[in-house]
Amino acid sequence: MFYEQRMTVPDSPAELRAEYDADLRSVIEQHGPDEVAAATDVDRDSLEALLEGDSPALTLTEAAQILALEDGEPDADEIVTIACEHLLLGMSTAVLDVDAIESHIDIDLEAKEIQQKIEQRAPMSLAEFVHxxxxxxDGAP
Known part of the structure; x- marks a missing residue:
């Protein structure tokens, strides 16, 4: 699950996102897209896209809402909090600051934006989270 502490990652952000999409797809397959759509803020088209193997635009909160439907998982707000806390913990472990992340990230985010997103002061997409x-x-020892 994406909120767990990662010490290793696959070869690319795309492969990491594919792992998380598979986790989300599993929940949708188990509960059905109608139930997931009714219980989350995720639109039906995005759920169908996940079922078809695509990687639709989702917020971190929307992805958390899907995962929270799984038995034994925390609620969506707690999932987001845990995920962001693990990013901060990972930064400490890897001895990275937001400037270092900005210099290595493959998407257009400035250090200030990264800091705001990690601290949950600005919304974060699942794609941004993955990157x-x-x-x-990848920088962790």
Whole structure:
């Protein structure tokens, strides 16, 4: 699950996102897209896209809402909090600051934006989360 502490990552952010999409797809397959759509803020088209193997634009909160439907998982707000806390912990472990993340990230985010997103002062997309997490885990000893 994307909120767990990562110490290793696959070869690319795209492969990491594919792992997380598979986790989300599993929940949707188990509960059905109608139930997931009714219980989350995720639109039906995005759920169908996940079922078809695509990687739709989702917020971190939307992805957390999907995962929270799984038995034994924390609620969506707690998932987001845990995920962001693990990013901060990973930064400490890898001895990275937001400037270092900015210099290695493959998407257009400035250090200030990265800091705001990690601290949950600005919304974060799942794609942004994946890229930030990838840089942090890839830099971990």
């Amino acid at each position: 930030i997490q990838y840089v942090i885990a």
